[in-house]
Amino acid sequence: MSWIEDVLRGRAEKMRMIRPDEALPGRDEPVLAPGAKHLVNGHPLQPPFPDGLQSIVVAGGCFWGIEEIFWELPGVYTTAAGYAGGETRNPTYEEVCTAHTGHTEAVLVVFDPERLPLERLLAEFWESHDPTLGMRQGNDVGTQYRSAVFATDDAQLEAVRASERHYAQRLAEAGIDDPITTEIGPLRTFYWAEDYHQQYLYRNPNGYRCHSESGVPYAAESA
Numbered sequence: 144m145s146w147i148e149d150v151l152r153g154r155a156e157k158m159r160m161i162r163p164d165e166a167l168p169g170r171d172e173p174v175l176a177p178g179a180k181h182l183v184n185g186h187p188l189q190p191p192f193p194d195g196l197q198s199i200v201v202a203g204g205c206f207w208g209i210e211e212i213f214w215e216l217p218g219v220y221t222t223a224a225g226y227a228g229g230e231t232r233n234p235t236y237e238e239v240c241t242a243h244t245g246h247t248e249a250v251l252v253v254f255d256p257e258r259l260p261l262e263r264l265l266a267e268f269w270e271s272h273d274p275t276l277g278m279r280q281g282n283d284v285g286t287q288y289r290s291a292v293f294a295t296d297d298a299q300l301e302a303v304r305a306s307e308r309h310y311a312q313r314l315a316e317a318g319i320d321d322p323i324t325t326e327i328g329p330l331r332t333f334y335w336a337e338d339y340h341q342q343y344l345y346r347n348p349n350g351y352r353c354h355s356e357s358g359v360p361y362a363a364e365s366a
Contacts, residue, residue: 157242157285158278161230167243169232175335179223182342183214186221188251188335196220198253199264199299200227200333202291202326203272204280206248207343208352212271213252214342218259223251224336224343227293228326233334239287247289247326251333261299265306266361268292273355275314275321281355290323293330303327310361317359 179188192198203209206224214222226234229245239246254264272280274290294300304327311323335341344350 154284157287159242160286161243161245163230163245165243166230166245167234167238167241169234169238169244171232173233173335174235174337175341176338179335179338179341181214181221181223182345184221188221188223188341192220192253195255195257196253197256197261197299198251198295199261200225200249200251200291200293200295200330201268202227202247202249202289202293203268203274204248204288204290204355205283205351205353206250206336206340207350209248209271210250210342211344211352212267213250213264216254216259216264216267218255218257220253220255221251222253222342224340225249225251226334226336227330227332228289228291236337236340240285242286246287246334247291248287248336249291249293249333251335261302262306265292265303269306269310269361270356270359273357274310274323274325275319275357276355277324281353283353289326291326293328293333295330300327300329306361310359313359313361313363314357317357319357319359 226246227249231244234244280288
């Protein structure tokens, strides 16, 4: 087998979702120590959070860039990089990169719905990446880069699904026939990533960003 075939086989393997029985076992201990603070605003990365705030988990490629987009939104209390949608308990980044945890790189967004309505937050999500690309974003390939939204209650879940239908229509109006591949469902567990991933682009302003945007706005131009 040629090296090209080896590369293509490895790429295909990383784009295959594992079965639960194939997942790495993980560990009982979280990889991020308790008490971590947001480097930009000083707020906690882990609960408890103040009353009246809501949480949602989004994924749209490398979590470094997605987290930066959301921490900059007015009304966001805190953000944290982590892993969601998989099977492995408290995975490490190295384990997630094997494609044998089932997780996608994700961002916990804690926000004040009085200042940042959920639909506005979701509009930012749809516009911040290309939700039609399946198991990749840009040059980043694998199940860990898949698009996803994990809701924390039934009302959120309904709103997310409504926003998906709306954005699918906007894509169709723009002549994009590829279906949305975003995974949408209730949040099972969010695992906080290692400290060095938290607010990575604040620590490294010239660091890697991957934004494969579709270029289609969520709202119609006349809205």
